[in-house]
Amino acid sequence: MTHKTELSRFELGLAKLAEVDGKVGEEVVAPLGDLGKYVIEFAFGDIYQREGLSLREREIATVAMLTVLGRETQLRVHINAALNVGLSAEEIEETIIQTVPYAGFPTAINGINILKDVVSEVHG
Template sequence: MKNRYEFGMEMLKKVDGHAGEAVVAPLGDLGKILVETFGDIYGREGLSLREREIATIAMLTVMGRETQLKVHIVAGSNVGLTRQEMEELIIHTVLYGGFPTAINGMNLLNSMTLPGEVK
């Protein structure tokens, strides 16, 4: 049986590939806690990884957390979200977060090359 950290890293790699490791590596004990908690939440039944990334992208957009949003836009692409779906998702956040946060989210998405895209 895997411990919480190993399971968390397994889930993180499914969502973020190796990018997640780079995010948590410099965080020391905080990174360990993050990985364990990520596994606890993302490993639950009831929502697919795709659905979890939809929720995460929406929340990070509304909260204006652009650094983390960038990571989760890539993660969304990794779990099957298309650029068009993410654009619609960000447009949807206008109702709850307002235009400034949606504009920032859309500008961030538009500045990125997603896995598999060529710009």
């Protein structure tokens, strides 16, 4: 594994964040100060840089996990990201429905409602 400097991790992470979330991603992490820097460096500078999964696959996994965990604010951001990296609303809906046997109906219902809100905002 190649050693990355802190600056290059941040720069790589910022570029990957923009690729995944567009401008919205930076707007979400900018107000977080140092915590936002850690999100950029670790999540996007390290994890999202790994080989083995496409950005679409990473967002499918992320949407599923955030749905199951009930992290609605972050789910909204990652539904936008999923749409941004090429997932359709139907694919995101299927991802959320796939969580029902493991997390239950209320969690999936919340996810579907967020998906509908995001799609109406994007395609208004």
